[in-house]
Amino acid sequence: MSKRILTLDGTTLTSSEVVEVATHFSQVKIAEESMIRVRNARAVVDRILEDNDIVYGINTGFGSLVNTQINSEELETLQLNLIRSHATGLGDLMSVEEVRAMMCVRINSLVKGNSGCHPDVIHQLVTFLNMGIHPIVPRIGSLGASGDLAPLSHLALGLIGEGTVMFNNEERNAKDVLMECELLPLTLRAKDGLSLINGTSQMTGFLCLALERLKNLLTYSDLVACMSIDATESTLTPMDERVHLARPHPGQIFVSNRIRSILSDSTILSNHTNCNRVQDPYSFRCIPQVHGAVLETLQRLNEVVHTELNSATDNPLIFPDISNPGRHEIISQGNFHGEILALTADAMSLSLFEISSISERRIDQMLDPNRLAIKPFLAEDAGLESGLMIVQYSAGASLGELHGHASPRTSFSTTTSAGQEDHVSMGSTACWNLLQAVRRSSEVIACELFVARRGLHFIHNKSSKQIEILLRCIDTIVIDDITDRTTSSELRRIAHELLQSAWLSLIEAESSRIPKLIQEVSDF
Secondary structure, three states: OOOOEEEEOOOOOOHHHHHHHHHHOOEEEEOHHHHHHHHHHHHHHHHHHHOOOOOOOOOEOOHHHOOOEOOHHHHHHHHHHHHHHHOOOEEEEOOHHHHHHHHHHHHHHHOOOOOOOOHHHHHHHHHHHHHOOEEOOEEEOOOOOOOOHHHHHHHHHHHOOOOEEEEOOEEEEHHHHHHHOOOOOOOOOOOHHHHHHOOOHHHHHHHHHHHHHHHHHHHHHHHHHHHHHHHOOOOOHHHOHHHHHOOOOHHHHHHHHHHHHHOOOOHHHHOOOOOOOOOOOHHHHOHHHHHHHHHHHHHHHHHHHHHHHOOOOOOOEEOOOOOOOOHHHEEOOOOOOOHHHHHHHHHHHHHHHHHHHHHHHHHHHHHOOOOOOOOHHHOOOEOOEOOOHHHHHHHHHHHHHHHHHOOOHHHOOOOEHHHOEOOOOOHHHHHHHHHHHHHHHHHHHHHHHHHHHHHHHOOOOOOOHHHHHHHHHHOOOOOOOOOOOOOHHHHHHHHHHOOOOHHHHHHHHHOOOOOOOHHHHHHO
């Protein structure tokens, strides 16, 4: 089966397409109109060189060495030295998925046509991506300003035939792979090396992966909360539309609508409409207020990622002015600074702690016989059996790690490059931290789902159609046995599924669409 081909044009790339390239190895090609912009910007660089003008990033040193002029005969060496010296990454290696996301983001930024790199740079990146040649990249090294210098330098090393790459699931010397694939090492001309490494591509790649997983996870979080409502025979009264129109935050309205829709045909709800319970605990009664606030943070993340994906983020930038050529066509600026990505990632990480915290509280309510539990710890024979007691412990442990992830990474900056680069965002650290927070949050919500499923086992009426479909999906993983046993592998598999879209697709195919973002509410 042939792979899908995505056209990159510098203006329309989406996070879902980045993830498609990263995880499904979709191919990419460049829109011709974008290559026209690339060539026009390159012509400006070539003209600067011909006129012997002195312009930062083209024929000067870098960082605090900005005032050091480089002779024209040494410009290729300058770019080569830049890549070699900046390839100083530490820590664990980025996964192939993460490297591919970073490569896709970098290509799209370059084809926006403001970087001034030679077209060969883009062609080599596209070739590597489409042939599955993935440079080995240590994750740590970016400070989130001046771009993701160290990680992108390791990426660039592979393009020039140095360093190591992953090819056909083997780590090999880049030079040998290029020879085997009948490719030439990329020759770095003036500005090329800087264009490759001076951008926010690692940060943005991490955010694309996090964003697409979060769209699934936060949709499941509402479905799981609905399972918990039915598993405790709680009321839907707090979801009344009038309540949320009286405090019309978009996320709150969105979540209350989504919960009413999910549970609209629940026979469990309809059979206890006239129960005597006046108020449920906050973790049930305030779901729209908490989940809705988190959804608004996700909405902001989605907007920021979309803008960043289709932005030029290196320095200097080229703005061709054919009618009035000159040095004014090249502007030194700070688009490489990742502050907006860092702050948005930190806000999302904190939000994940909150939605996981309220999830863990619902678990506790469902297991405590003095509160909402149908049976102590939902055990068949409480006392002889511990039931799901330790599921809450595990959820609490993941929540404890999330508490660490909630600490902002942007609260730290350091001065670099002899004071020239005196404020950094720590954006790469913040975006990586968010990816880890997403995993921990999925574990907590998986625990809630597991407990709610057990609670529903003790209720004879059925929940709603959408919940029943979700239960069928879970039954492909969970063993049909409620006696004491290890549940670790089941919980981990559920946590993995909550980051994917397969179960949601099945629910939608058999019932109705479930919007993932607030902006989709008009299609609800």
